[in-house]
Amino acid sequence: MRSGVEPEKIILAVVRAIEARFNGGDWLKFGYATGHADRVRDHPRLLRSLDYNDLDYSEHVLEMVESILRPRRDRHLRGGYAIEESKIDPQAVTVAERVLDLPTWLIQNEPDLYQELYGAHHAEAAVDDLGSPAETLGIGDVHRHATRIRQGLRDDPALAIGAAKELLESVLKAVLSLHGNGAETKQDLPQLVKRAAVSLGLDAGGVRDDEPGAAPRRKMLQSLTQLVIGAGELRNAGLGTGHGLSQGPAPDVATARLVVSAAAAAATFYMEAYEAQQPN
Structure with a gap:
């Protein structure tokens, strides 16, 4: 993946790939691969909304991917105010790329987003x-x-x-x-x-x-x-x-x-x- 890519673009790419492909078992495998299986299993709505094809599923996917890929928060002062910023976890992103075969999926389904993350093939x-x-x-x-x-x-x-x-x-x-x-x-x-x-x-x-x-x-x-x-x-x-x-x-x-x-x-x-x- 190119350096300097906006974290929001990475999260969006992972969310779209997951929404298109994941079942409950895939979610648990993804959780184990990233070290967040308990978070996936214990989420009150994620797997249930997937099973019942509920309208709020996309919301829960975004919430879960955000918490896995961007779990760290740093606090620093800016203009005299305490600012809290979340940092993308590069190791979790690498795991997501491998588990989802993200570059290949993006080339075939989201070429514009692939371009932003990886550049032209x-x-x-x-x-x-x-x-x-x-x-x-x-x-x-x-x-x-x-x-x-x-x-x-x-x-x-x-x-x-x-x-x-x-x-x-x-x-x-x-x-x-x-x-x-x-x-x-x-x-x-x-x-x-x-x-x-x-x-x-x-x-x-x-x-x-x-x-x-x-x-x-x-x-x-x-x-x-x-x-x-x-x-x-x-x-x-x-x-x-x-x-x-x-x-x-x-x-x-x-x-x-x-x-x-x-x-x-x-x-x-x-x-x-x-x-x-x-x-x-």
């Missing part, structure tokens, strides 16, 4: 970095793909994977000057990435033995090509949108993030390599 940050090189090269489609990727990472992993594959196709076609919808543009992703690598002098087979770091450089370039091809193969296997499959496999969020991160890194690399070769 690396996959989204990688997509954000696409803007500058894409603008320099005039690849307008990148913004559209990036928007769909962000939406998919929050709500639809298959959409994120499909959009990541389309992002790679758009960038590689731009690098190869394959514009429009002509017959010459009808190439699959393995063809595009191999042609782009040769065009940019990034083909592993073109690395000379006498070049510094020749062997590891070949491995890196080969791995980059396989990452791009793998992103396309995942989409073609039905894990990404684009083929209209019925009852296809449902990708998990972690796989979608991996595909997006790899695709964004590869797209940025090819755009920057292309730009570096253009005359000033």
